[in-house]
Amino acid sequence: EKGEDAAAKVALNPEKWLEFKLQEKATVSHDSELFRFSFDPSTKLGLDVASCLVTRAPIGQEVEGKRKYVIRPYTPISDPDSKGYFDLLIKVYPEGKMSQHFANLKPGDVLEVKGPIEKLRYSPNMKRQIGMVAGGTGITPMLQVVRAILKNPDDNTQVSLIYANVSPDDILLKKELDRLASSYPNFKVSIGVLLGLLSCHMGDC
Template sequence: MNLSAVAATAVAGVGAYTLYSRSVRLESAELVNHNTKRLRFALPDPDQPTGLSLTSAVLTISWPKGSWLPTIRPYTPINDINKPGFIELLVKHYPGGKQSTHLHSLKPDDSIIMIRGVPPGYRWTANQHPHVALIAGGAGITPMYQLTRGILNNPEDKTKITLVWGVNNDPDIFLREEFSALEKKFPGRFRAVYVVSNPEPGSSHQKGYVDKQILDKVGLNGRDVGNNDTKVFVCGPPAMEKALTGAKGFGKPKSGVLTELGYTPAQIHRF
């Protein structure tokens, strides 16, 4: 996706993209681990709906200090999108990352431009799949968290969810309490599995990376009878997504881990 072109179209007010306003104001900032902040932005009207649907993202546009051109990045909100008046983002700071550095530097009452509906996300319909597998790496957890809460908080949706989240170290599991609460509230419907590449001594989480063996071990083999109609969502670093979903290139495309596990392309969606 050409984000610059999308942003230019959105700011011009063309097409289906809608500006919340010229800007949204930072209401609060909370450091949730060593490199991730929860940023809460107030919408212009406290009664204004977010206008978001499940898995949809917002496009953030800002002008970091010393920059002539805007920096544009999409983020998936992690707040309840049915509650009006605010948007919450989890933003991981990347060394040298213009937008993440700028967002982490914001103080309450600072503002950025925010556009909703870009990218549009996956169109979720309740009960369209009996089971979904959510496979995330690092900050790629945000669309998975939004989708998980949306499914489980809808009394009409009976979809079962298995979440596998790969991180570098234990503090990177910054939504552990939220997921634990959902596991207790929805036993038998939601399960979270954490895979840590560099766990702390005595860590209770599995050591390693999200690979074929891990997915098979947690019951996500696509050839199992119970997974015939499973929908798999993937979001994470490019290398992880390529390993899971395969790579296209010259000659014969390279199949990914999910294909090896028996999933078809139609069963897999990359955020």
């Protein structure tokens, strides 16, 4: 395909808010949910590594015809090359305006999205080794980079990830991280629980 045609076949627009329909959602942990949004299956999302997208939701009532919005960035955990859908892993906070908006979405509802927002332009083998530290849903941007490295047979980057969580119930995507670590020798992951670390520090081990 010519570059111009390929460029046109992306779902995101960095300058314009677009609506994406919620296809399904699933509970991942006691306070986190996975949301799958759909778009034209002949296109891909158009998200480079490493970048995120931005979501917005209306809050309050219209004042003089103007609406206020809450805006938050998120990194999809689905493969950027997946066609027709993207997945967001969201931690739902009781007082979180955006996360409560997500929690109230039902299949068929739409989410306003804009992007991509580039955080770091990753290129294969730009570093021999990369060390990552993540906590909670902070795993999502790390996973995006890890998957990009591991799916490329020509990328020899060694990746080490330390993933910390408050309790065992807060650990997200453990099966996927373990699968990647067992399948790819250039990826090492250590998953820790802060409560256990604190107990050990206080002499309870």
